[in-house]
Amino acid sequence: MSLESRAATDDGGDEPDARSDAASAVGADAGDADRRADDAASVVADDLTKRYDDTLVFDGLDLSVAPGEVCCLLGPSGCGKTTLLHLLAGLEDPTDGRVEIDGEAVTGPDYRWGVVFQDPLLYPWLSVRENVEIGPRLRGEEPDPDHVDELLELVGLDGVEDADTSDLSGGMAQRASLARTLANEPEVLLLDEPFSALDQLTKMELQDELLRIVDELGVTTVFVTHDIDEAVYLGDRVAVMGPVPAGIERVESIDSETRSRGDEAFVEERAAVFEHLEAVGIQ
Amino acid sequence: MATRDRKRYGSELVGESGRLLPAVGLLGGLAVWWAVTALGSGIITNFAPAAAFAVLADLVVSPAFYDHVFVSVYRFAVALALSLTVGLPIGLVVGYFGAAEKATTVLFQFMRMISPLAWFPIAIIVFGVGTRSAVFIMFMAGVWPVVLNTAHGVATIEDDWITVGESLGGDTRALLRRVVVPAVIPDMLTGVRLSIGILWIILVPAEMLGVNTGLGYLILDARDRFAYAEIPAVMLVIGTIGFALDAAVRRLHARRTWE
Numbered sequence: 036m037s038l039e040s041r042a043a044t045d046d047g048g049d050e051p052d053a054r055s056d057a058a059s060a061v062g063a064d065a066g067d068a069d070r071r072a073d074d075a076a077s078v079v080a081d082d083l084t085k086r087y088d089d090t091l092v093f094d095g096l097d098l099s100v101a102p103g104e105v106c107c108l109l110g111p112s113g114c115g116k117t118t119l120l121h122l123l124a125g126l127e128d129p130t131d132g133r134v135e136i137d138g139e140a141v142t143g144p145d146y147r148w149g150v151v152f153q154d155p156l157l158y159p160w161l162s163v164r165e166n167v168e169i170g171p172r173l174r175g176e177e178p179d180p181d182h183v184d185e186l187l188e189l190v191g192l193d194g195v196e197d198a199d200t201s202d203l204s205g206g207m208a209q210r211a212s213l214a215r216t217l218a219n220e221p222e223v224l225l226l227d228e229p230f231s232a233l234d235q236l237t238k239m240e241l242q243d244e245l246l247r248i249v250d251e252l253g254v255t256t257v258f259v260t261h262d263i264d265e266a267v268y269l270g271d272r273v274a275v276m277g278p279v280p281a282g283i284e285r286v287e288s289i290d291s292e293t294r295s296r297g298d299e300a301f302v303e304e305r306a307a308v309f310e311h312l313e314a315v316g317i318q
Numbered sequence: 319m320a321t322r323d324r325k326r327y328g329s330e331l332v333g334e335s336g337r338l339l340p341a342v343g344l345l346g347g348l349a350v351w352w353a354v355t356a357l358g359s360g361i362i363t364n365f366a367p368a369a370a371f372a373v374l375a376d377l378v379v380s381p382a383f384y385d386h387v388f389v390s391v392y393r394f395a396v397a398l399a400l401s402l403t404v405g406l407p408i409g410l411v412v413g414y415f416g417a418a419e420k421a422t423t424v425l426f427q428f429m430r431m432i433s434p435l436a437w438f439p440i441a442i443i444v445f446g447v448g449t450r451s452a453v454f455i456m457f458m459a460g461v462w463p464v465v466l467n468t469a470h471g472v473a474t475i476e477d478d479w480i481t482v483g484e485s486l487g488g489d490t491r492a493l494l495r496r497v498v499v500p501a502v503i504p505d506m507l508t509g510v511r512l513s514i515g516i517l518w519i520i521l522v523p524a525e526m527l528g529v530n531t532g533l534g535y536l537i538l539d540a541r542d543r544f545a546y547a548e549i550p551a552v553m554l555v556i557g558t559i560g561f562a563l564d565a566a567v568r569r570l571h572a573r574r575t576w577e
Contacts, residue, residue: 124485146487156482160500160574173488173496219486 075102075255076137076147076222078123083132085118092118093282095132098274105249105256107266108283110276116259117227119276123257124150124225136223146174149221153228155208157200163187163211164196170219178218186214189248206237213245217252224249224256230265242268267305351550364546374551383536387555390521390532393449397456397517398510405461405513406506409468413502419469426465434459434520438527452524452532459520463512471505472498507571514567518560 078100085092092115100106108116121127123134125141125148134141136148144150149170157166167186168178187193190210195203203211209229216224226245230238242265249256260266266273270289277284287308290301348367355366377383412418434455441451475498483497525534533556540548 126481126485144481144485144487146485148485150482150485152478152482154478156476156478158479158482158497158500160503169483169496170486173483173486173492175492215486 075253077102077135078106078148078223078255078257079135080119080123081133081135083119083122083134084130085115085122085127086130091280093276093280096282098283100255100257100272102255103253105246105258105269105271107270107273108257108259108276109263109266109270109273110261111278112261113279114276114281115279116261116276120150120225120227120257120259123223124148126150146170146219147221148223148225149216149219151209151213151216151224151226151229153231155200155203155205155212157203157208157211157215159200161200162196163192163198163200163203166200166211167196167214167218170215174219183218186217189217189251190214190244204237206233206241209233209241210244213248217248221254224254226256226258228259228261231260231262238265245269263309264305267308273308361546365550366547367550369547370550370554373545373547374554377548377551377555386532386536387559389449390525390534391559393452393456393525393532394517394521396449397453397460397521398514400453400457401460401464401513401517402510404457405464405509406468409465409506409509410472410502412465413469413472414498419473426462430462430466435523435527442528447528449529451528452521455524455527456517456520460513460517463516464506464509467505467509467512468502471502474505475501504571504575507567507574511564511567511571514563515560518556518563522556 078098080096080098083096083098084094096119098106098119108119110116118127122129123136123141125134125143125145141148157163158169161169164183164187167183171178184193187196190213192207192210192214195207200208200211213229230241233241246269258266258269260269267287267289273287273289274283275285275287276282289308290304352367355363412422437455437458438451441454445451445454479497479501480493483493488496521532522534522537525532526538529535530539533552536552537549540546540552
């Protein structure tokens, strides 16, 4: 299994370059995006094993995400994709193996690898703006008001910044959650099915915005989803996970430059990848 | 939900005014009070509302009466401060550490069931006659709601909120200050509100035992002076202050609760 995932990872080896070019092209008119893209970090999972009591989740799993790349972890529920994300984020410890971000071993959670969870998990005693500011505050820093303004605008929440979190719709809450994570200027963005509870229209809207934001910031992104459509639309590469304890079964590269819901080439390619994935056994 | 439905139902009956029904209730209570004292005979007629309100009118313009009010409020405030100073930290620790909770649950439930007035002889022997004994007795009653509600709040805090805080880079101290404490405040305020109610109730018997000032003392003193109408008059004052205290903390609670 680990051999196969290694081989699959290698398949996608030349893809991140294309991606970086795309990111820079977009970043050119986005001011300091280039600087941030240079800061982007790689994410490497090396021979990762996770076991809960007598359940083996995966064994000897390898994954390498290049700086600035968007990698989707796709798999049916219970395949261990969230567990993998938690290991990458340092929220859980691996039974064996190691995770490195930007060459540094991950031994626990850190603001430099920011997580967006399935539920927005905003702090209800804080306003929207205060939620976005909480990351720097938790680290003992005074949040930069201009940066917070920028983020609120980036996720389209300028105008409701003083609202109570309970007044936000699901989509708006998830935007706020994303902005809260971005306020720490993470090198890596780890997202755990963040749009799965949203209706289809909101979901599509947020997918487009996430792509725009990730392109603009050039941040390395790992995105967990059980939705093939979403994985193929968002990912430069899609790592397909099989049922426990299969781990990553193969990695598909997606041509992100033609990415558009209206682009025929992209739609065709997506259909092809779809068939491929379905053949692997994801429904 | 149920209360909201009932409220809507009530407002249909009385229009948009929310004040009418409470006034009806108060007038009803007054009518019962009047009926019991007017239709009864003998000593009970001394407690009639008309006489009580007449005495009350005299009391509220008497400076000496305010000395009693202030000393009662002072004792109440000291007992509340003590209950919070001791109860909040204990509640935080008990709620945070599972072992502390297991170690103390039975003890606290046991202590809570001993009437604070049972402490009275011990209080008198240890602290002597005076404010300190009264405050101690009130404290023994008022500290438990603070401890138990704070502990409950800490114990039931959403784990995910902590996880989010950790992943955003907060250390233990920052998490405690910025996540745990604000998350627990509504439960704390519930405890404070219950404590305030209990302290104000215990104040009266505490002041009947071993002090010669305050509203509780005034009630016994009125009896000894055969000033019977003064008893319900003082009771009205006690009720009014207690109601105001509860309303204030309830408003605070509503502002600090997000659900």
